[in-house]
Amino acid sequence: MNHLLLVTKREYINRVRNKAFVIMTFLSPLLMIGMAALVGFLSYKNSDTERHINILDESNLFKSELVSTERYKYTFLTDVDLSEAKTLTEESDLYGLLYIPKSENLEDLSRKVEFYSEGTPSLSVIEQIERVIENKINLLKIQEEGLDADYLASLQIDVNVRLESFKGQESSKLASTLKLAFGGLAGYLLFMFIIIYGNMIMRSVIEEKSSRIIEVIVSSVSPMKLLLGKVFGTALAGITQFAIWVILLVVLGGVASSVFGVESTPMQSEMSIEQASQFADVIQIGIAEIQQLPLLNLFVMFLFFFIGGYLLYASLYAAIGAAVDNDADSQQFMMPILMPLMISVYVGFFTVIEEPHGVISKIFSYIPFTSPVVMLMRIPFGVPIWAQLLSVFILFGTFILVLWFAAKIYRVGILVYGKKPSYKDLLKWMKY
Amino acid sequence: MNPILDIKNISKSYGEHQALNNVSLQVPEGSVFGLLGPNGAGKTSLLRIVNQIILPDTGEVLFDNQPLKKLHIQDIGYMPEERGLYKSMKVGEQAVYLAQLKGMEKSVAIEKLKFWFKKLGIAEWWDKKIQELSKGMAQKVQFIVTVVHEPKLLIFDEPFSGFDPINAQVIRDEILELSNKGATIIFSTHRMESVEELCEYIALINKSRCILQGKLIDIKRNFRTNTFRLGLLTDNPSHAKEIIEQSYTTTITDFKSIDEELKLEIQLGEGNTNELLSFVSQLGRITHFEEVIPSASDIFIQTVKNN
Structure with a gap:
């Protein structure tokens, strides 16, 4: 069997069978879902608690507006003054006291409503109360002026500016958000993939060095094939892990939402019919926008940049693994790898969002060490095909160059023991 | 080959x-x-x-x-x-x-x-x-x-x-x-x-x-010095040593044996072993007699010195 294939296979099988790897693969989605479920459950429980609020309504306007619901229980106090009401509320350990004074005019009233409570009340409670009072006062004001409320409502007009490119491609603010989400997701995925599996490759190289098997291996396989086999095998293991994660997340997510789905209906029922229809509209527009994205382009380029970016960084990680004897010594060489990765994420999430076709975004989408992340984030905003291809071309060209240097360092490094190499040593090794 | x-x-x-x-x-x-x-x-x-x-x-x-x-x-x-x-x-x-x-x-x-x-x-x-x-x-x-x-x-x-x-x-x-x-x-x-x-x-x-x-054999032959190791059991070792030294170059050496005998390395030079043996056998009882064959490390040391 071909050497490259053998090495790749061993690397893959060994990685996938590794206990830590298996545990990580199956535990992380469970943890993620578990955390999400826990947070969801806690906030549900939190909003589920009944809040008992006393109301002293001296204006007598809101008796019909503040009606008790499942979550809010309102009790209207009568025949007491404010200080009595406060003592009463505090002694019976209720959530709070809403005080609405009697007032000559509505403006005055709107400024004099007060809420007394033990600590700082929840924002959502206050907002809820404010909304109810606001609506009522607005209505009263309209009636006071002798206007027809329904007529006024019919005059209300929503403005939604439509965005269109010169080529006639329509877009919207929503589309921009979606584009960012797509690009950001792709860029972030690549970033995580490189860091997780790049480190794995480095460890695998260090392991072969520290177990002293490396010389036995390179007497049968050329260092270049060994290096590439490691990079490929680890990538395959990574893809396997990602695939399992996606499947598990979908399945577990489905299970979780079907369990919690029933209980979350009360929240949805609180959404007014108007809001619901708006929500449905947004979803419909969203789907249409997604369909308008250059999906095929995005997908193909995602593959190219993902593979190219991974290969580029993976060969660097392998070279570093070969240069050092243990994990601790590798730290000094991590900086030059992590820096461009961090820069690409920063540029991606700050500059590209602000100005997808600005000079900085453009420059960084051609530099091979940052282009995978930055270009992937720019593509949803429309990048000419030739520019994408140029960037891919530069990326793969650099990969081959870096691979060549990495293989040189690798060749020498794997046979050097007991010495913490400096950058100067690495340069020297390239000349051997 | x-x-x-x-x-x-x-x-x-x-x-x-x-x-x-x-x-x-x-x-x-x-x-x-x-x-x-x-x-x-x-x-x-x-x-x-x-x-x-x-x-x-x-x-x-x-x-x-x-x-x-x-x-x-x-x-x-x-x-x-x-x-x-x-x-x-x-x-x-x-x-x-x-x-x-x-x-x-x-x-x-x-x-x-x-x-x-x-x-x-x-x-x-x-x-x-x-x-x-x-x-x-x-x-x-x-x-x-x-x-x-x-x-x-x-x-x-x-x-x-x-x-x-x-x-x-x-x-x-x-x-x-x-x-x-x-x-x-x-x-x-x-x-x-x-x-x-x-x-x-x-x-x-x-x-x-x-x-x-x-x-290896050829190399050893080249490096042989015609030196022999001798063990001699005698009443008067120092006297025997003096007599031998009149005719041959010797050095004191050591090897494992049961007796406390005179242990010498003798450089034969041009002479032959039969003469040597008959000569020393008059001085006492011969317990050891063998050619000194240089070891690889001897040869190594000698070669390095000569270079």
Whole structure:
């Protein structure tokens, strides 16, 4: 069997069978879902608690507006003054006291409503109360002026500016958000993939060095094939892990939402019919926008940049693994790898969002060490095909160059023991 | 004899440091060859070049009269000085992997490996991991993966370092058996006495140069000094010594014996042994008489001095 294939296979099988790897693969989605479920459950429980609020309504306007619901229980106090009401509320350990004074005019009233409570009340409670009072006062004001409320409502007009490119491609603010989400997701995925599996490759190289098997291996396989086999095998293991994660997340997510789905209906029922229809509209527009994205382009380029970016960084990680004897010594060489990765994420999430076709975004989408992340984030905003291809071309060209240097360092490094190499040593090794 | 390995004018430098300087040597097919020299002389660099792990700066290596190529990897078994096995892989599994890397079919590899495992009494370790094995066991595995693909040329770099005496003996016997079956064996070591008795041919490497090579017996003949070791039991040793010194150059020496006798090394020069023997036998009882044969390390030291 071909050497490259053998090495790749061993690397893959060994990685996938590794206990830590298996545990990580199956535990992380469970943890993620578990955390999400826990947070969801806690906030549900939190909003589920009944809040008992006393109301002293001296204006007598809101008796019909503040009606008790499942979550809010309102009790209207009568025949007491404010200080009595406060003592009463505090002694019976209720959530709070809403005080609405009697007032000559509505403006005055709107400024004099007060809420007394033990600590700082929840924002959502206050907002809820404010909304109810606001609506009522607005209505009263309209009636006071002798206007027809329904007529006024019919005059209300929503403005939604439509965005269109010169080529006639329509877009919207929503589309921009979606584009960012797509690009950001792709860029972030690549970033995580490189860091997780790049480190794995480095460890695998260090392991072969520290177990002293490396010389036995390179007497049968050329260092270049060994290096590439490691990079490929680890990538395959990574893809396997990602695939399992996606499947598990979908399945577990489905299970979780079907369990919690029933209980979350009360929240949805609180959404007014108007809001619901708006929500449905947004979803419909969203789907249409997604369909308008250059999906095929995005997908193909995602593959190219993902593979190219991974290969580029993976060969660097392998070279570093070969240069050092243990994990601790590798730290000094991590900086030059992590820096461009961090820069690409920063540029991606700050500059590209602000100005997808600005000079900085453009420059960084051609530099091979940052282009995978930055270009992937720019593509949803429309990048000419030739520019994408140029960037891919530069990326793969650099990969081959870096691979060549990495293989040189690798060749020498794997046979050097007991010495913490400096950058100067690495340069020297390239000349051997 | 036809050389299986013909190393021609190899030089190799690492930056400023020259590891090999115009080294040439021939390893005859079917021989047991000792590559001897102190630490850092360049032996391992030379072996790495033969195994195509590193490339020489100048010079050429012929294997079986052909320039060394990738396909020759299958014909060479190499046990490097820095050796080990994957800690987390099962023994059998990684032995199969390493055999496959040497070009064996998987099924053949398994069959041959099982045979060897049984032969060295470690069959029950097939499914264990290396970290569960003792060092001696691991080294048996190491030996097996070196020889399993039945290469024409076997190279052992410091083969017995780290072996306990019993396992060293087992491995030594196995190597000799392979040699009898026709394989060419190269031992590389800085502990010259450890392999001297096994080697038919030797090459001495010092400070990146090959300073001496050839058939061990021929070399020893060249370095013999016509010196004899004598043990003489006599009533008056100092008197006997004086008498001998009148005719011969002697030095006091020591060797194991039962008696407290006079122990001398006598340089015979042009004289012959019969004369010497009849001369000393008059002085007392001869308990020892043998020619002093220079050891490889004696030869080495002498050659280095002369250079």
